[in-house]
Amino acid sequence: MPEGHTLRKLANDLTSAFAGSAVRTSSPQGRFAADAESIDGALVVGADSVGKHLFVEMSGERFVHVHLGLYGKLAIHTGVEEVPAPVGAVRLRLVTADAPPGGTAYADLRGATQCELVGPARRDEIVARLGPDPLRADADPARAWARISRSTRATGDLLMDQEVLAGVGNVYRAEVLFRHRIHPLRPGRTLRRGQFQGMWDDLVVLMADGVRSGRIDTVRPEHTAEATGRARPDRRRGEVYVYRRTGQPCLLCGTAVRTDVLVGRNLFWCPRCQPAFRSRAIGSAQAERGNT
DNA sequence: GTAGCATGGTAAG
């Protein structure tokens, strides 16, 4: 589930498993072969994520820049006695060079949209294109608000624009809009600052939870299946209000959850809890913010 | 068994 929380967790786990160790690098699939060879034997300094981008820093100011895309995976294994033969299209494999006290660690990258070796300047360029990331302590939500509050684009579109907000994907988008009762098509400029701030603060908490649990749970304690006695179809997956629940009853009001496509991605919302924004109210929302 | 879709983003057309 590669939204921002997944990448942050991977960065944390990579750092735990590899920081300070020399690694053997290879590209069994071949597409990263030349770059893998050029960093073979290097020391892993650490890993970090910004939005959905992952950077593994190697000694000599070299960074492996990874973007998992829709279905990329990075599997990290620690404390293994023997490293198995690669299965499937492994773009990049990292293996600790000299077995540390905890045993050998290895990581396999598959299906990623992007895996490239970059320098600090290129890394900074990539990061500079991204909006504030709710998972980063240094994030400045005012940067996102400056864009959103001036935009006629739909709030649902803006929330997933990585230049506006980094790390939010389709699940967090649908869920945070529901939790704040905002219709996904509502124009960004009609939001009140407090509404944006409420969503931002919520994302900070929800996504940090996601890093800990490794999944997306957004249902408030009082609305969970456990609290309400509802049956839960799939308890391996996180509990959500509207994401991929088309036609099913809203957990709050029972109205059928709706879906539509916006900029090529699926939207999910409850038409009753997230009523369509009436243009009549635009004037008052702007007046409230002191806009002209 | 297998077709189709999905938590994403880029580049080509």
Add this chain to the structure above:
DNA sequence: TTACCCTGCTACG
């Protein structure tokens, strides 16, 4: 707008 990365799950037969 479409192809692509080429995984992994689900729905369907």
